[in-house]
Amino acid sequence: MAQEDLFKKIIAHSKEYGFVFQSSEIYDGLSAVYDYGQYGTELKNNIKKYWWDSMVKLHENIVGIDSAIFMHPTVWKASGHVGAFSDPLIDNKDSKKRYRADVLIEDYMAKIEAKIQKEVDKAAKKFGDSFDEEQFKSTNIRVLANREKLSEIKKRFVTALEKDDLAEVKKQIEDLGIACPISGSKNWTDVRQFDLMFETQLGSVSEDASNIYLRPETAQGIFVNYLNVQKTGRMKIPFGIAQIGKAFRNEIVARQFIFRMREFEQMEMQFFVRPGEEMKWFEAWKETRMKWHKALGFDEKKFRFHDHDKLAHYANAATDIEFEFPFGFKELEGIHSRTDYDLSQHQEYSGKKIQYFDPELNKNYVPYVVETSVGLDRTFLMILSNSYTEEKIEQENGKVDERVVLKIPASLAPVKLAVLPLVRKDGLPEKAKEILNTVKYDFNCIYEEKDSIGKRYRRQDAIGTPFCITIDHETIESNTVTIRDRDTMQQERIAVEKIHEILTNKTSFKDVFSKIN
RNA sequence: GCGGGAGUAGCUCAGCUGAUAGAGCAUCAGCCUUCCAAGCUGAGGGCCGCGGGUUUGAAUCCCGUCUCCCGCUCCA
Numbered sequence A: 001m002a003q004e005d006l007f008k009k010i011i012a013h014s015k016e017y018g019f020v021f022q023s024s025e026i027y028d029g030l031s032a033v034y035d036y037g038q039y040g041t042e043l044k045n046n047i048k049k050y051w052w053d054s055m056v057k058l059h060e061n062i063v064g065i066d067s068a069i070f071m072h073p074t075v076w077k078a079s080g081h082v083g084a085f086s087d088p089l090i091d092n093k094d095s096k097k098r099y100r101a102d103v104l105i106e107d108y109m110a111k112i113e114a115k116i117q118k119e120v121d122k123a124a125k126k127f128g129d130s131f132d133e134e135q136f137k138s139t140n141i142r143v144l145a146n147r148e149k150l151s152e153i154k155k156r157f158v159t160a161l162e163k164d165d166l167a168e169v170k171k172q173i174e175d176l177g178i179a180c181p182i183s184g185s186k187n188w189t190d191v192r193q194f195d196l197m198f199e200t201q202l203g204s205v206s207e208d209a210s211n212i213y214l215r216p217e218t219a220q221g222i223f224v225n226y227l228n229v230q231k232t233g234r235m236k237i238p239f240g241i242a243q244i245g246k247a248f249r250n251e252i253v254a255r256q257f258i259f260r261m262r263e264f265e266q267m268e269m270q271f272f273v274r275p276g277e278e279m280k281w282f283e284a285w286k287e288t289r290m291k292w293h294k295a296l297g298f299d300e301k302k303f304r305f306h307d308h309d310k311l312a313h314y315a316n317a318a319t320d321i322e323f324e325f326p327f328g329f330k331e332l333e334g335i336h337s338r339t340d341y342d343l344s345q346h347q348e349y350s351g352k353k354i355q356y357f358d359p360e361l362n363k364n365y366v367p368y369v370v371e372t373s374v375g376l377d378r379t380f381l382m383i384l385s386n387s388y389t390e391e392k393i394e395q396e397n398g399k400v401d402e403r404v405v406l407k408i409p410a411s412l413a414p415v416k417l418a419v420l421p422l423v424r425k426d427g428l429p430e431k432a433k434e435i436l437n438t439v440k441y442d443f444n445c446i447y448e449e450k451d452s453i454g455k456r457y458r459r460q461d462a463i464g465t466p467f468c469i470t471i472d473h474e475t476i477e478s479n480t481v482t483i484r485d486r487d488t489m490q491q492e493r494i495a496v497e498k499i500h501e502i503l504t505n506k507t508s509f510k511d512v513f514s515k516i517n
Numbered sequence B: 001g002c003g004g005g006a007g008u009a010g011c012u013c014a015g016c017u018g019a020u021a022g023a024g025c026a027u028c029a030g031c032c033u034u035c036c037a038a039g040c041u042g043a044g045g046g047c048c049g050c051g052g053g054u055u056u057g058a059a060u061c062c063c064g065u066c067u068c069c070c071g072c073u074c075c076a
Helices: A003-016 A038-057 A073-079 A101-130 A133-139 A141-162 A166-175 A219-223 A226-232 A278-294 A341-350 A376-387 A428-439 A453-463 A473-478 A496-507 A510-516
Strands: A020-022 A034-036 A062-065 A086-091 A098-100 A192-195 A199-202 A210-213 A239-248 A263-273 A303-307 A317-325 A328-339 A356-358 A363-365 A368-375 A388-394 A400-406 A417-421 A445-447 A467-471 A480-485 A491-495
Touching: A003 A020, A003 A376, A003 A388, A034 A038, A038 A062, A038 A239, A038 A263, A038 A376, A038 A510, A073 A210, A073 A219, A073 A341, A086 A101, A086 A166, A098 A101, A101 A133, A101 A141, A101 A166, A133 A141, A141 A166, A219 A239, A219 A263, A219 A341, A219 A368, A226 A239, A263 A278, A263 A376, A278 A303, A278 A317, A278 A328, A278 A368, A278 A510, A303 A328, A317 A376, A328 A341, A328 A376, A341 A368, A368 A376, A376 A388, A400 A453, A417 A428, A417 A453, A428 A445, A428 A467, A428 A473, A428 A496, A453 A467, A467 A496, A473 A480, A480 A496, A491 A496
Parallel strands: A062 A239, A417 A445, A417 A467
Antiparallel strands: A020 A034, A086 A098, A086 A192, A199 A210, A239 A263, A263 A368, A303 A317, A317 A328, A328 A368, A356 A363, A388 A400, A467 A480, A480 A491
């Protein structure tokens, strides 16, 4: 099957079986916002549990918090999000390429600088050892003219940006005669500002209110609580703080289903380490996190690392764990060595000392941070992509049958067990409900008596239920049921009192965790 | 935002040389009772994405608009 078709089918299946709906669908939907349905929510909760337990339960030195989405506005100044998170963009109408307006102007300025340098080089060659570069630059007519030009361009551009005058920015690009490097044309659209942070007001009177933001990442909630957690939890470095929560980004183009949404959920852990040891921990967490993904039992070839060449301003090492989605290898998780950038920034902006006293070294320092940050929605899509299977089944009578089955790992499956009476009479429904009552408190179950047994099995396959038990006439006589495995379709007759134990063994995270530890 | 494609029942789609809105599957009720979908009877369900225009008459033609998919672009 073509990958594009596969992706379409996954999206359609998600909707048809109650996993993911478009937000506000009856009002034509809201772009790049999605709701999780009845089974999607169960799956999502199970993914969260898998992640949370793997962090907090399996590591004595990791604790979890849940910080608010609203934060003091200065947090985003300290983190560098205010300012850096909004770009003036412009499109060339002929080449259809989009550029950052500031980059276009900077490139133009770089060309002028290159011209100046050329003059300097020429003169240096001419005058030899006696050449005084500073003197030349401040006296040569051509250089002076160009330097004057540079400062004018810069002044005009900075003024325009400060005033938020985007029309002026466009006019400057036109006045400078900047052409698109691809098409060579000067046919530009208007400059538009894209603010990646959502803004709102705190307080009822908007004039007096301070502008606050919906957090564009959850990490800052951990950093600002570093001291609280370290002190109240008596945490000793190295230690980690984990969090699952929503973040919001006003993406210019948000697409590919739940891969890139404006409102999304992150599962992240900030690990605080001694300065100088961050690379060791960075490597360790790379391995641990990759194991976490692979422990689910999917094709290992679909996962890979992608190391960053260009690093963000706060990082000294960064890698992505990528997964081969139907639309290609894309980032699933980021692992970053964030140095002491964030804590130092908060120390500076808040004026509070954010340090750790290390008794072994007998000194204070700002800890370094290694971050693991995985997209919950992307993990959800990864699991769906891996699980969605179309099978052809050769029947005994030679007929070829098809089924769609979600091979979701049993520990993550939204529904663990379907309880099905073979027929709707002879006391089988009553017996089935009796059995249901013994397991429904510990496992998410479905009871169904409508339609033929085969049809009911298929319905469970479509939502990924790993086990079905069928109550037949023999159940009444011997207190046994058949249990059907979703993936093999094999059935086995077992005693009713064994059901709970079997489900416990097969649906717990124990097996998966044993592959990580 | 630009280009291409698409929006008709819960799903997949037909109808698109203007004239009463269709099929299969699904859903619901009943029958049948059968361990791997598609047995029988009946029922519900649609302002043909939304708004405007042309026309005696628009799902169909025209304009606008919204949403989705693909590509470009962006991505902490």
